[in-house]
Amino acid sequence: QVRLAESGGGSVQPGGSLRLSCVASGFTFSNWPMAWFRQAPGKKREFVASITRTGETTYAESVKGRFTISRDNAENTVYLEMTKLKPDDSAVYRCNSPTWVISWASDQGTQVTVSS
Numbered sequence: 001q002v003r004l005a006e007s008g009g010g011s012v013q014p015g016g017s018l019r020l021s022c023v024a025s026g027f028t029f030s031n032w033p034m035a036w037f038r039q040a041p042g043k044k045r046e047f048v049a050s051i052t053r054t055g056e057t058t059y060a061e062s063v064k065g066r067f068t069i070s071r072d073n074a075e076n077t078v079y080l081e082m083t084k085l086k087p088d089d090s091a092v093y094r095c096n097s098p099t100w101v102i103s104w105a106s107d108q109g110t111q112v113t114v115s116s
Contacts, residue, residue, distance in 0.1 A: 001026045002024070002025070002026040002027050002101075002103065002104045003024070003025045003026050003106075004022055004023075004024050004094070004095050004096065004104055004105070004106050005022065005023045005024075005106065006020060006021070006022045006093060006094055006095055006106060006108075006109050006110040007020070007021050007022075007023075007110055008020040008021050008110055009093060009109075009110030009111045009112045009113075010111075010112070010113070011113040011114075011115070012085055012112075012113070012114055013114070013115070013116050014085060014086055014087060014114055014115075014116055015084060015085065016085050016114070017081070017082060017083045017084075017085065018082045018085065018112060019079060019080070019081050019082070020036070020079065020080040020082065020093055020110055020112075021077055021078075021079055022034070022036075022077060022078045022079075022080075022094075022095030023075070023076060023077050024076045024077070024078070024095075025076060029073060029076040030053060030073040031053060032053065032097060033050060033051060033052045033053055033097065033098050034050065034051055034069075034071060034078040034095060034096075034097065034098070035047065035048070035049065035050035035051070035069075035095065035096055035097065035098040035100075036048040036049050036050075036069060036078070036080045036093055036094070036095050037093070037094050037095075037096060037100065038089075038091035038092065038093045038094070038112075039091055039092050039094075039109075040090060040091040040092075043091075045100070046060065046091075047060055047098075048060055048063055048067065048069075048080070048093070049063065049067055049068075049069040049080060050069065050098040051069045051070065051071050051078065055070075055071070057069050062088070063082075063089075066082065066083050066084045066085075067080060067081065067082050067083070068080070068081040068083075069081075078095050080093065080095075082112070085112075085114045086114060087114050087115055088114075089112060089114050090112055090113050090114045090115070091111075091112060092108075092109040092110070092111050092112075093109055093110050093111075093112055094106055094109035094110075
């Protein structure tokens with residue numbers, strides 16, 4: 001059974017930074033590309049960033065230059081380093097396959113709140 005456990009969210013002021021982590025289990029992590037998504041209240045789920053098995057990355061335009069996705073295959077973990085945070089970055093963040101596998105989605109994700 002696939003399990004994804006996100007952590008690292010919190011409340012920060014605009015311009016602040018956070019590092020999210022997602023620990024994966026139940027599948028061969030190193031064989032899969034991974035991604036981060038976010039969803040704010042009343043809005044659709046939004047792609048944030050993805051990373052291939054070999055480390056190639058893709059970012060949404062809204063986070064380019066501010067967010068960095070990385071992975072540690074030895075630890076079955078994907079990270080999202082977020083800098084220069086803006087109020088519009090406030091959302092629940094979840095990791096998943098870049099194609100969004102519904103059965104993989106965690107119930108809670110990790111909440112990021114950016115406000116002054």
